[in-house]
């Protein structure tokens with residue numbers, strides 16, 4: 001197939017890598033891609049979605065896969081479908097499940113899907129009144145996309161009210177904070193679950209755990225994610241079943257009733273409280289770095305799964321996973337997540353050890369290619385992935401691979417998967 005992938009991160013690289021490893025020969029295109037995807041296919045520079053759809057038609061692209069949320073919320077799927085192109089991802093309307101936390105919370109409430117008690121409003125009086133009824137900590141969220149920064153866990157009522165005021169005034173998040181959610185704090189452990197959906201049917205992937213804080217022991221500010229592992233032993237069959245029955249099924253049925261059938265990846269942020277799964281949030285795309293550890297666990301065809309999902313035929317296929325575990329350790333630039341860093345050349349040692357060569361790989365993200373030199377350009381630069389028959393084995397291999405990658409200012413967390421060990 002000719003496949004176009006939208007995005008430039010490790011997530012998109014890992015999808016492309018999995019597709020490149022399939023028996024069938026595929027031709028890959030990236031918009032915009034990164035310095036390493038150029039080794040797997042052709043990087044494009046077509047920012048306008050109408051022009052991109054034109055390119056896809058002219059070049060007979062069989063399937064387009066959308067990685068990040070922004071093009072989805074902007075309606076790229078609607079534009080491609082209007083051009084009779086096959087694209088995997090939710091419509092602009094369905095992408096509201098991530099694009100607007102107010103839409104998501106009201107949807108969850110309407111269809112009785114478990115979530116934290118909340119109020120959504122643009123009235124400071126109403127929000128303050130609800131805040132006074134809650135115990136601390138109190139969770140305050142801006143409605144719109146804020147690049148992962150729109151959630152404040154306030155330790156006092158005063159701090160919560162300050163966050164509310166700053167959001168409503170537009171001071172902290174501009175228009176994204178015009179509406180605010182105040183909700184109860186849920187105390188439990190967090191999971192990421194991913195369902196690949198075609199509007200009616202879905203495939204639930206092995207549950208993963210992300211590490212959002214920048215520092216060891218979950219300290220420091222939030223990031224996009226510093227590492228992940230799957231499957232997590234924190235989920236048993238009973239919990240999977242609860243997530244299927246209480247969250248995924250009613251979501252797919254509900255979205256159909258809303259005339260916005262959900263096609264694409266439903267990323268469910270779950271807090272498990274006393275054994276019960278509660279929905280923290282939805283995203284409408286794969287997590288990054290979760291995608292980087294889930295792709296290598298799939299033993300059936302990744303491209304076929306996306307193609308069947310994009311053509312409403314998921315029911316026809318069986319998606320299979322290996323019995324192994326995967327651990328991904330993010331290697332970030334010096335100043336991540338505070339600011340940009342000076343570009344630095346990446347040197348990857350040759351792997352002479354068969355065990356490491358066969359059971360690890362690198363997914364590239366914040367990199368560029370300059371005169372055949374791979375450069376770290378900042379942010380999250382790459383993910384070292386290790387596979388193994390236990391989480392411990394996979395983790396040890398991932399960290400051995402990390403030791404073989406060098407660039408000035410490289411930064412990793414040293415405790416990925418600690419909750420499972």
Ligand code: AMP
Pocket residue numbers: 116139148151183184185186187190212269280281
């Ligand atoms: P969100 O963007 O909604 O996933 O929120 C970002 C992070 O804030 C989540 O990954 C959780 O760690 C935390 N969080 C969000 N909502 C709650 C809540 N109601 N109770 C506890 N933690 C929360």
Ligand code: GLY
Pocket residue numbers: 210224225283286287288289290
């Ligand atoms: N790793 C979490 C996210 O992609 O939002």
